[in-house]
Amino acid sequence: MRNLVILSFVFASASVASAQETPIQHDAEHYLLLEQHADKWAAEDSKISETLEEIRTAQNGKPPNIVYILLDDLGFGEIGMPDLDVIRGYSTPNISELADEGLSFMRMYTEPTCTPTRVAMMTGRYAVRTGTSEAKSVVSGDGLSAWETTIAEVLSQRGYENVHLGKWHLGDIEESFAFNQGFDYAEHPVHQQGQMAIMNADAELAGASAAIAPHLRTDTYELDAGFRVKPHSMVYGIIGEKGGTAREVNFEPGEVFTQEHYMHMEENYKNRVLEEIERLADGDKPFFLNYWPQLPITLTLGNIDQAQTLNGGPMAESIAMVDGWIGEILDKIDQVGIAENTIVIVMGDNGPFMQYRWRSGQNDRIYRGGKNQHLEGGVRVNAFMRWPAAIEGGSRVQDIVHVTDLFTTLSRLSDADQYIPRDRLIDGVDQSPLIFMGDTNGRRDYVFVYEGPTLRSIVKQQFKFHLPEPGANPIAAPVFDLYKDSREERVDTSQTIPLGVGYGGLFVDMMKRHLGWKMKYPDREPGRDVPYGGIENLRPETQELVNRFVFVRELMSR
Numbered sequence: 001m002r003n004l005v006i007l008s009f010v011f012a013s014a015s016v017a018s019a020q021e022t023p024i025q026h027d028a029e030h031y032l033l034l035e036q037h038a039d040k041w042a043a044e045d046s047k048i049s050e051t052l053e054e055i056r057t058a059q060n061g062k063p064p065n066i067v068y069i070l071l072d073d074l075g076f077g078e079i080g081m082p083d084l085d086v087i088r089g090y091s092t093p094n095i096s097e098l099a100d101e102g103l104s105f106m107r108m109y110t111e112p113t114c115t116p117t118r119v120a121m122m123t124g125r126y127a128v129r130t131g132t133s134e135a136k137s138v139v140s141g142d143g144l145s146a147w148e149t150t151i152a153e154v155l156s157q158r159g160y161e162n163v164h165l166g167k168w169h170l171g172d173i174e175e176s177f178a179f180n181q182g183f184d185y186a187e188h189p190v191h192q193q194g195q196m197a198i199m200n201a202d203a204e205l206a207g208a209s210a211a212i213a214p215h216l217r218t219d220t221y222e223l224d225a226g227f228r229v230k231p232h233s234m235v236y237g238i239i240g241e242k243g244g245t246a247r248e249v250n251f252e253p254g255e256v257f258t259q260e261h262y263m264h265m266e267e268n269y270k271n272r273v274l275e276e277i278e279r280l281a282d283g284d285k286p287f288f289l290n291y292w293p294q295l296p297i298t299l300t301l302g303n304i305d306q307a308q309t310l311n312g313g314p315m316a317e318s319i320a321m322v323d324g325w326i327g328e329i330l331d332k333i334d335q336v337g338i339a340e341n342t343i344v345i346v347m348g349d350n351g352p353f354m355q356y357r358w359r360s361g362q363n364d365r366i367y368r369g370g371k372n373q374h375l376e377g378g379v380r381v382n383a384f385m386r387w388p389a390a391i392e393g394g395s396r397v398q399d400i401v402h403v404t405d406l407f408t409t410l411s412r413l414s415d416a417d418q419y420i421p422r423d424r425l426i427d428g429v430d431q432s433p434l435i436f437m438g439d440t441n442g443r444r445d446y447v448f449v450y451e452g453p454t455l456r457s458i459v460k461q462q463f464k465f466h467l468p469e470p471g472a473n474p475i476a477a478p479v480f481d482l483y484k485d486s487r488e489e490r491v492d493t494s495q496t497i498p499l500g501v502g503y504g505g506l507f508v509d510m511m512k513r514h515l516g517w518k519m520k521y522p523d524r525e526p527g528r529d530v531p532y533g534g535i536e537n538l539r540p541e542t543q544e545l546v547n548r549f550v551f552v553r554e555l556m557s558r
């Protein structure tokens with residue numbers, strides 16, 4: 001790697017060049033590692049600060065732009081690994097090229113589903129700590145609270161211009177919307193693809209959902225007219241600017257949402273990304289462009305004129321299409337002349353949607369399990385990072401990285417880590433050493449995996465512990481060696497006890513430290529409010545939905 005040259009001479013100083021006197025507060029497990037590596041890490045940190053300073057100087061003092069592309073429901077092996085094309089029946093040549101030009105994180109862990117992973121990336125904290133550990137599909141009146149500090153807010157303080165386009169899914173209340181969470185400008189759906197790609201008549205006719213379209217049923221016994229889900233009553237896409245109100249766009253009162261509308265909406269977000277790159281590249285500020293496509297999630301074949309993949313599943317076709325869009329985005333970054341000092345990250349947010357595996361074109365080919373599950377198939381994803389000014393192409397690292405680490409690491413790379421709040425627990429550790437010094441220089445060897453609010457498994461090094469039932473002897477809990485049983489299939493005691501006898505108790509100790517640390521930093525509640533606050537042009541059917549929400553809230557407080 002290019003920077004090994006810079007870092008290869010003897011470290012001159014062992015002092016940590018911390019911009020804030022109070023260090024970032026981490027989980028207990030981190031301090032066991034720090035105790036063993038403090039001097040080495042301090043020396044490395046000092047050198048990395050110098051390296052970052054050198055890179056900034058070479059870029060006229062400007063920290064790197066960041067383009068973060070988070071793809072939905074794509075587990076490990078589904079993108080950017082061309083050797084696997086023959087197994088999947090589709091290819092992603094543009095993402096593979098990005099991998100060739102940058103760094104592949106080969107052991108990236110996320111949370112098992114959309115909202116938690118996105119919250120974890122945005123806040124550097126396990127979603128459970130923020131109270132937003134559940135992916136919602138209908139109106140809920142809650143979301144990411146204003147108290148949380150997002151990566152966008154951190155970068156703002158360093159002078160970044162921040163734009164969010166595409167999926168958001170961090171809550172349906174005003175304080176949760178992207179332009180109230182650190183983005184200067186945002187265009188995003190309030191909810192997620194369930195409303196658009198699954199809860200529409202085309203998807204119901206394709207068998208992807210049920211009891212959605214009113215014309216496919218009669219309603220003789222429906223006393224409670226508000227019970228049946230009415231996806232068209234929910235807000236679709238909004239536009240807003242920092243500190244302002246929002247408007248719902250591209251949807252009229254009484255209109256019925258279709259698959260065609262969804263595809264159009266997605267293409268529009270992609271085109272807006274291209275326009276914004278041109279605009280932002282012209283500006284003086286470094287920028288953070290957060291693009292979270294809703295595709296590849298699609299479960300109908302109606303919009304396919306001619307299949308482009310051997311696989312032919314709607315998800316496979318859609319992944320191939322989105323890969324083409326990523327190619328357009330990378331071309332645009334090149335065209336406007338900012339590629340050298342722009343960090344581009346492409347990754348998945350969790351494993352495949354296994355409920356649709358027989359028809360979608362996806363399945364758990366490598367690791368077992370998928371979306372919503374703590375198994376490796378649910379939380380292992382591909383992640384690629386390109387930054388020509390600093391990273392040599394074709395780099396690969398196998399150290400454990402967690403999605404929360406992006407919060408901390410990107411803050412450091414952007415010279416904004418001094419703005420990370422010190423009054424709360426930050427799970428993300430700074431993985432800059434992995435980026436600058438390569439494989440085996442990571443700063444974590446553990447991950448706690450939650451399903452919703454429930455801790456389900458603990459990863460440490462090559463071992464993984466599935467939490468046993470309360471009161472069970474930890475010796476008999478399933479402990480896996482992920483190299484020998486990568487699919488976590490041998491769950492019965494006769495095959496896991498050889499590891500359980502040595503490691504079961506040690507994993508329980510880890511769990512106690514992790515949960516015990518919550519006495520210092522308790523998990524918080526989400527933000528709660530009336531849905532859709534600050535949206536100027538609610539449709540009458542949406543207002544009806546809000547009225548029902550308000551009525552129920554008052555009913556429950558009587």
Ligand SMILES: [Ca+2]
Nearest residue numbers: 072073114349
């Ligand atoms: Ca997802």
